[in-house]
Amino acid sequence: MNSLVIAGLLLVLLGVAYQSGWSRSRALATTNGVKVHSRPQYHGSYVAIWALVPALLVVGLWAWLGDGITHNFIVSQIPVETLQSLDQTGLNATIGRINALASGYGVAGEVLPYEQTAGDALRSFQFITFLVVIGAAAVAGVAALLYARSRITARHRARNAVERVINIALLACSAVAILTTVGIVASLVTEAIRFFSFISPLDFFFGTVWNPNNAGSAGNWGSYGLLPLLVGTLMITAIAMLVAVPVGLMAAIYLSQYAHRNLRAVAKPIIEILAGIPTIVFGFFALVTVGPFLRDAGNLVGLDINATSALTAGVVMGIMIIPFVSSLSDDILNQVPRTLRDGAYGLGATKSETIRNVLLPAALPGIVGAFLLAVSRAVGETMIVVLAAGNAPVLRGNPFEPVATITVSIVNQLTGDTDFAGPQSLVGFALGLTLFVITLCLNIFALYIVRRFREQYE
Amino acid sequence: MTQQSVNSAMNPTDALERPIRLTARDVTVHYGAKQALHGISIDIPDRAVTSFIGPSGCGKSTFLRCINRMNDTIEGAKVGGTIKLDGEDIYDPSLDVVELRARIGMVFQKPNPFPKSIYDNVAYGPKIHGLAKSKTDMDEIVVSSLRKAGLFEEVKDRLNEPGTGLSGGQQQRLCIARAIAVGPEVILMDEPCSALDPIATAIIEELIDELRENYTIVIVTHSMQQAARVSQRTAFFHLGNLIEEGVTEDIFTNPVNKQTQDYIMGRIG
Amino acid sequence: MTQQSVNSAMNPTDALERPIRLTARDVTVHYGAKQALHGISIDIPDRAVTSFIGPSGCGKSTFLRCINRMNDTIEGAKVGGTIKLDGEDIYDPSLDVVELRARIGMVFQKPNPFPKSIYDNVAYGPKIHGLAKSKTDMDEIVVSSLRKAGLFEEVKDRLNEPGTGLSGGQQQRLCIARAIAVGPEVILMDEPCSALDPIATAIIEELIDELRENYTIVIVTHSMQQAARVSQRTAFFHLGNLIEEGVTEDIFTNPVNKQTQDYIMGRIG
Amino acid sequence: MATDTLSTSQASVERTRLIRASLRKRHLSEAIFRVLGLAAIILALGFVALLFVDIVRKGAPAFTQSNLHLAVTFDPALIKADPAPVRAEGQSDADFQAANLKWQRDLALLNWNKVIEASLRAAAPAGYDIDTKEILSIAETDARHEVREMFVADPTLLGKTVDVDVLASANAVNWIRGNIDRSLGDAQQQLSAPARALIDEFVANGTITNGFAWSIFTNVDSRAAPASAGLLGAFVGTLWMMLIVIFLAVPIGVASAIYLEEFAPKSRLTDFIEVNINNLAAVPSIVFGLLGAAVFINYMHLPISAPIVGGLVLTLMTLPTIIIATRGALLGVSPALRQAALGMGASKTQMVFHHVLPVTFPSILTATILGVAHALGETAPLLLIGMKAFVAAVPATPLDQATALPVQIYLWQGNENRNFFEPRTAAAIMVLLLVMICLNGVAIYLRSRLEKRA
Amino acid sequence: QSRDTIQVAGSSTVLPFASIVAEEFGAAFPEFKTPVVGSGGTGGGLKQFCEGVGDNTIDIANASRKIKDSELEACTAAGVTDIREIQFGYDGIVFASSASGPDFALTPLQVYKAIAAKVPVDGALVDNPYTKWSEIDPSLPDQAISLAIPGTNHGTREVFQLEVVDAGAEEAGLPEGLSDEEKDAALTTFRQDVVIEISGDYTETLARLSSNPDTVGVFGLSFYEQNTDTLKVATINGVVPSPESVAAGEYPVSRPLFFYVKGQHIGVIPGIEEYVQFFLSEQMSGAGGALEAAGLIPQPAEKTAEVLAAFEAGAQ
């Protein structure tokens, strides 16, 4: 409500400022016929920016300091004797009660008279400060408007100023990417540190047993060994790559080197459809179709394959990654200069010899980079594993058995019936951090390799 | 530098007397809808250098690529007419193009050594064609090819270093050595010097002059001077047509065709 | 075709008498570590065509781009020395480069109309510089600019069609019209005809000859013939240096410098 | 010279022999390689085909629903309620509202199942032996609300008999379709023997018929009445999130791409940003979920399970993709165009916004649609920000609780009434895939159209 | 203007019940919107619940266990001082095996013997020797032991531990003189070869059963009831799990289910009181009510009346 009012007022200010700058500039151009440096739109925007920024500053300042001021106000409303009798928790509770009273939410139990008066005072205080803030913002905005308007002359370079502001805004947008990374790292690290206050990092990173205790058993947290999850992750990733790499690479080779144009025009987009299919769909497919199929196929040949197993998840994940591998490989094969291919053909090499002996070795670094990117995608994949891998965090090497991965454990620990302040759920963040670091390293390494490869043929 | 190689060129009439190795009749090429060659007929003599000249885009490279069927590798390229090597139609479906390319080697505009060692670059052709029975056989082929290409002395100590580490001129000679290693009868060269500096160019020109004794050579060049220096016969292409063809000296001093004259005088192109 | 334009060229001495519009003193340009210009000093007279000639890579374009500060847009380019337009230093930090470029228009080697309608192409400059008060104003500017560029008759029925749909020569004239629309004092042209066929070239050359009456024109060309045909003054660049500069006729018939002689005789480049 | 020729020609004969000798083997390995490639393509295409066929085969049945045609009698004996309040002279709005609400609430407290039961019995053969619970298990539990709402809307129905279509219950559907093996014994069936027999009777006499399941598109999720569960809520939730993604990710993404590609000086900072963005593009989506949980929910106190949080998380996830694609597009703009603009005296900003951006618009649009399509199917991060909730309402604003299509799929696949929900999950997947393919199709269409125009 | 939709979050066990109530509540009370029921686990729900008072915090937390003291403290510190506990019924946990397999009649002791890594034999702990059920007790089928139990992220695991494992261990008689830690280990260390801990949902357990038909799995009563075509339930101590047997206290493996209401939101967020009353009404959580059909085990009506009375007393 309040913010809506403020936003509305700011918009009005913006409009007025723009209009006044615009008309001023227009007037300059028509009256004395001199050449005005910038177009009226720029002068309008210039004044608008000038007016908006101080107003926003005032509002922002209040948003920043307001809470502290309000807090002090509330404390000042509590009788001194009461204040002295309260410890920190008690004080917080009292402040909470007063806040609740002021905002119209009831409080439990009897409302003490001082609480009631404090609540009423707080309500009027909030109303008054609201008016004051709006007033201050308006005054600042209008003053800045007038100042900016007075600066408009024929030679005034409003365009340059406005463009500088646009530039800064663009810079701010690209800072979002950094903020995201900072946000990821900060949120993962703070929570992970809390986790490590319960469980030693050694036990976490080198533990071989994953058995977090349930929420009920306070004190005994259980074991949080990462290794079973890591092994599960790696196993599924390996199976996925075993499916995706040969199929994806051969498909890319066939499509780019052998296939008729028509086949390519049809097959390429169809394969790329696979890349657009949500992973939950693959998960369902794995759960209800691929898993039972593999189990039955296993029975036929006398293998004991679980319907939900590393194999099921890995195979389906491999299918999902095929387009990723094939389109990256395709790009990279296409980047190998044609002259190299011609060189081999010119010597009388057959197509497959050219591909195997010349193209692939030349493209190898790039392809390895592409595979690493695919690996990092497999490592971070969640929904297929949630549905089809069987969620068994046990350290073992049999791909026909269910396994758990890092991602799926994050989901389990954070959405299960776990104690929110204990390691049971905090471990999710430690796992997230581990995952982040693993994929980060993979990505950096892969990007480095791919970039080196690109440079080689630039 | 050019003085010497022009001197060493054999008597022009000599080339005329040599047996014809390659004959092309009415060769046309379409790239998709676009016709790049409009019926080229030419005879190319044995053990002589024939050069193709003409303004950019006139179809020199296209015709050259017809000769060892490199156009097969270009999607949408369609070749018509006949080209015969020693009387054998190279577009005969029963002919194995792999074998053909072993007989007709090619050197490209930009030196394109494989990203392998110098040794492996030269050995690659003999290896895939199964020309060497043993390691020593192979060593011999590699060394003699590098020698013929005039590169051996320069690289003998670093045969295992990557071929891409050589200078441009050395790379081009490596590519020539690579082509020679398969023992071709004809060598096609598409502007082999255009990416090289004058000194490297002179070395390659000399090399071509030497190779002429054992190989039939066809070279595309954009430099008339180069054509005059290295070739015994010259063919002038324009807009997909073969305008005029004959003994180099005649073409340059006494062109019959008006367009050839214009080109040589620098009025077109 | 060239006969007529050469005839219409003013008496060479005429150009010398015209007031100097642009003066460059000791202009140097570095691209990163590489120095592309080594101190160029030249005076460019008003309402005459000055042409820059020289072998490829000698710095003609670089110097041209200095004149309207297009080099500012190249990362790593550093310009030294002074260039003055009517006595005003164009590298003065207080000078607005956008305004400068409105005064010094530029036409590029490859015709580069905006992917907009013909009308919008011409109207763009006046729009951003706020030169037209009303729609009729703008119409007038567009029509007169197209007229001056000799394009109006050809396109008047399709002003709303995209400029990219025109032929190469028309596109180049559209680019000239676009430059004229801003009302520049100087027009720089970087090999404006090199992408055009001879007929389009002739039309542009004629156009340049007409424009000379109202604008100071600097043109870079790789064709000495063109320089001789269209320009009153010629400057010869070589390896980043201004070798010789003077009345066109003198430069071509009577070059003082040995290098200029070599270039004109076709011995270098 | 002559001997030389002789020896070389001998050598060449020998060479030709050698080459021919190995040719067959080489062509064979060529053929094998080719077949392997073709096999890979066929395999990949086969996977696509298998997946689609499988899902469609599984999901198609869920697009039909079993309707129960009942003649419902609004028997005054069962519906013992006051007459609907009529607005008295001079009664205030609020009073009338209150009276009306009270009347409605009284109605709600009635046992409408009795009405349903009566009409079911009326449809059954006379004197059919079946108890109340069993006969009610045939109709879906929301039938009573449907009937009540009819009555609320039109109180004059009292005492009348009208034809009403209600849904057959999920268990009835299981029986009709044979989702549970019909030969299994009583103990293993969800419905009692009399109920099953009566259903068969109903199917035979046309009381139960099949129709297209519009309810999947028009209803929200339901647990109380599984047969009526639909996707509308999840769909709208997804829509909100996509709107947020489009309105945030696209401008921010394009702006940062413009900055990095056009304005940024080459510095450590921009290098860092670049590396950063490339990395973000490959950070697992679940990590974004962790970020969302920690930052948007715990720190910024945005409402849990709300599309706004989902939208923000997906925005951050899509941003790098859009930035990278846009930068690629900007990089592809010819320098000639830039020079033309600058040469005209356009400032850099004008150059970018007037010329470069319009030219790259098709690519940016395509990248955006593909990015949004990807975000649309993302599930894992949503689970961590509480979008796994049961929401039986259409979210009216992005601040309301909602689920999303992929999450709805996840929820349905885990539903305990598996026999009924497995087809329904596949049907939901079909809807999701359709949306996906439409988006991709639009992207391809727009790209080809806009590129042609340019 | 405050929120007008009740927000609920918490235990995934309670989720289906709360969802049904929410839906019916929305249908029955025209003046209120349908409450939103999130999951996130008991802990997650209580975490949100204890975040404070106001629009951005939830009104009701579902829980499959009682709130812990530490959580209460967190609540108080954040100003959530009026917390009302509602117990509304029981959750039954059943052992079920493949419908085509033999019948099982289990006791906690047998289950303990089947899953514990070490079992007491003659007063000492030895490695678990049993491979077949029949080796534990001749009355059990001659079938390899395989058990799928809920993972520790499930609330169900707590009941399983308490009512089956701990009870079985007591019956088996752990050796005297074990330290607390050893005792804890004896109770919580299971055989990795035959015990499968399921971190996913019951669908996952079912998948294990169809992979290996010898497996005996732990399910929620409602899940079992919906899947009688593939599952067969085992008796515990000879008692068949059913609402009646649980409510009567005969079937041991059950736990009470709760939800917690934030008193400060009553009267601010419309409908909270009505929701609670509706939840506890006969037609919902009572015997024969809608929730029973969904697998809830109703508690005695007197207990419900007591809970409701306590709630309403707090609501004054």
Ligand SMILES: Nc1ncnc2c1ncn2[C@@H]1O[C@H](COP(=O)(O)OP(=O)(O)OP(=O)(O)O)[C@@H](O)[C@H]1O
């Ligand atoms: N792969 C191709 N696809 C389509 N057109 C082609 C292809 N290669 C060449 N062309 C066209 O065929 C014509 C002849 O090309 P070609 O490369 O033979 O010319 P050229 O004489 O070698 O020219 P240059 O001196 O520039 O190498 C040209 O118009 C060219 O554009």
Ligand SMILES: Nc1ncnc2c1ncn2[C@@H]1O[C@H](COP(=O)(O)OP(=O)(O)OP(=O)(O)O)[C@@H](O)[C@H]1O
């Ligand atoms: N952007 C750039 N970065 C680095 N070096 C450059 C750049 N532009 C030009 N150069 C170098 O500066 C020198 C002069 O280039 P310039 O383009 O001015 O030559 P030019 O005389 O116009 O040649 P041409 O006739 O080929 O256009 C050349 O050696 C060129 O390689």
Ligand SMILES: [Mg+2]
């Ligand atoms: Mg060529």
Ligand SMILES: [Mg+2]
């Ligand atoms: Mg130039």
